[in-house]
Amino acid sequence: MVATSAAGGGPGPAGTGDTGRRVGFRSDRGPVLAAVMLSTGLVALDSTIIATAVPSIVGDFGGFAQFPWLFSIYLLTQAVTVPIYGKLADSLGRKPLMFLGIGLFLVGSILCGVAWSMPALIVARAVQGMGAGAVQPMSMTIVGDLYTVQERARVQGYLASVWGISAVIGPTLGGVFSEYLSWRWIFYLNLPLGAVAAWALARHFTERVTRTRHRLDYAGAALLTTGFGLLILGLLEGGVAWRWLSAPSVLILAVGVLALAAFLLVERRAAEPVMPLWVFGRRVLIGGSLTALCVGALTIGLSSYLPTYAEGVLGASALVAGFALAAMTVGWPLAASLAGRIYLRIGFRNTALIGGVFVITGAVLTTLLGPDSTVWAAAGAAFVLGVGLGLTASPTLVAVQSVVGWDRRGVVTGANMFSRSLGSAVGAAVFGAIANATLAHRFAHPPAGVRGQLPRHADASSAVLGGRGGSTEPAVAEYVRRSLYLATHHVFIALAVLAVLGLGALALMPRRSEQLTFD
Known part of the structure; x- marks a missing residue:
């Protein structure tokens, strides 16, 4: 397979590594990189814009206990499709899969915009996730194809700027749409952006692909989806739809575990496994995958519950809550850009360890947020955590890409993205279970002053979300706010524990992974 620009070009220049597989001339790579940045922006904007709209969505549809599904189902479908796309990319090429991902993402966006209930919106988010499962890893893989390890330090800054711009625009637009127009516009906004991204990619990037026949691992994909789907179902609905130790809860979780065990057996024998087990056979790859798992969980935890804390506990508007969350997604790309320079000097592992210290510090700061804290304090904690994630995620991904050749880069990139998406999906379920359990306990045992005025489930939280607090009795609203504070506080404590595990x-x-032979 040879990747070239639309303007033409021959084999890659000497010293780039994958001779004959890269864009021909350095000047040709600019338009391709711009197209990749636009495609990345499609997912990046959606990642930052929806979090601030969740309280408004809950205010319209209700279903506070179900809102973690908006993240979990998206991330689950993204996670289970990432390794499939990664494998296909190494045989069919990057471009067709990028187009497929953009198309699915836009279809899912339309369905989200016209959703009439929380279950309908959850299904639409699943379609979006299948599209994002192609866009994000294909963007990373194309960059890995076009640039050497040394050049990627600079390119990481460019890609990070996409997240930086989205970090400012996304939460701001999400807050504006939710407060002054409708949260539905956050999904319709994807349509023009996706159209421009597809056009730019079609115009500036072509591939000469030697197609090979391949066998998709349908059994592995089905077992993987079933296993993690049941685990997430059990975590999110346990203690809400049924008791934790009830027969449905035990059965669902047990079948989920058995499905994942069967998945491992199938992957050992599959001719073309959806997740080759060799990607976990080296310390660099294992460490990178586990780190990505923690990064994904930390990101979704803060993104899901910081806006809820700002709006439901502090009484901030959706727009202000968006700015608080933007602090994390500003700190991340700034740190990722700086990481590109640091890891070339002190190595991948040392750079990531510095980031880990920042992550722990930011997570601890979130646990110190109280019911009377300021939005500035919440934004500061989010910024510090974002800096840590930027210093952690970027060098670990480049390290993983740099220890394999071109023909395996799509697989390892997909595996790393799978781990991050899986961490986000499971993290959303675990954090949702923590919040729901706290709220369910609070609403089942209210004080005498509000007894009889609260339903016995987490949907009572809509009393202070989505602008509905004005029609609620002050004592009830205050009790719900206090309950939301405890729920989010427990989630923030879990974030701190996870940061230490990360x-x-x-x-x-390995200490000297930066000195391995690069491609």
Whole structure:
């Protein structure tokens, strides 16, 4: 397979590594990189814009206990499709899969915009996730194809700027649409952006692909989806739809575990496994995957519950809550850009360990947020955590890409993205279970002053979300706010614990991984 620009070009220049597989001339790569940045922007904007709209969506549809599904189902379908796309990319090429991903993402966006209930919106988010499962890893893989390890330090800054711009525009637009127009516009906004991204990619990037026949691992994909789907179902609905130790809860979780065990057996024998087990056979790859798992969970935890804390506890508007969340997604790309320079000097592992310290600090700061804290304090904690994630995620991904050749880069990139998406999906379920359990307990045992005025489930939280607090009795609203504070506080404590575990995952990476032979 040879990747070239639309303007033409021959084999890659000497010193780029994958001779005959890269864009021919350095000047040709600019338009291709711009197209990749636009495609990345499609997912990046959606990642930052929806979090601030969740309280408004809950205010319209109700279903606070179900809102973690908006993240979990999206991330689950993204996670289970990422390794499939990664494998297909190494045989069919990057471009057709990028087009497929953009198309699915836009169809899902339309369905989200016209959703009439929380279940309908959850299904639409699943379609979006299948599209994002192609866009994000294909963007990373194309960059890995076009640029050497040394050049990627600079390119990481360009890609990080996409997230930086989205970090400012996304939460701001999400807050504006939710407060002054409709949250539905956050999904319709994807349509022009996706059209421009597809046009730019079609115009500036072509591939000469030697197509090979391949066998998709349908059994592995089905078992993987079933296993994690049941685990997420059990975590999110346990203690809400049924008791934790009830027969449905035990059965669902047990079948989920058995499905994942069967998945491992199938992958050992499959001719073309959806997740080759060799990607977990080296310390760099294992450490990178576990780190990505923690990064995904930390990101979704803060993104899901910081806006809820700002709006439901502090009484901030959706727009202000968006700015608080934007602090994390501003700190991340700034740190990722800086990481590109640092890891060339002190190595991938040391750079990521510095990031891990920032992650722990930011997570601890979130646990110190109280019911009377300021939005500035919440934004500061989010910024510090974002800096840590930027210093952690970027060098670990480049390290993983740099220890394999071109023909395996799509697989390892897909595996790393799978781990991050899986961490986000499971993290959303675990954090949702923590919040729901706290709220369910609070609403089942209210004080005498509000007894009889609260339903016995988490949907009572809509009393202070989505602008509905004005029609609620002050005592009830105050009790719900206090309950939301405790729910989010418990989630923030879980984030701090996870941050410490993430530092342990980084320690698994070899000390001198930066001196391995790069492609």
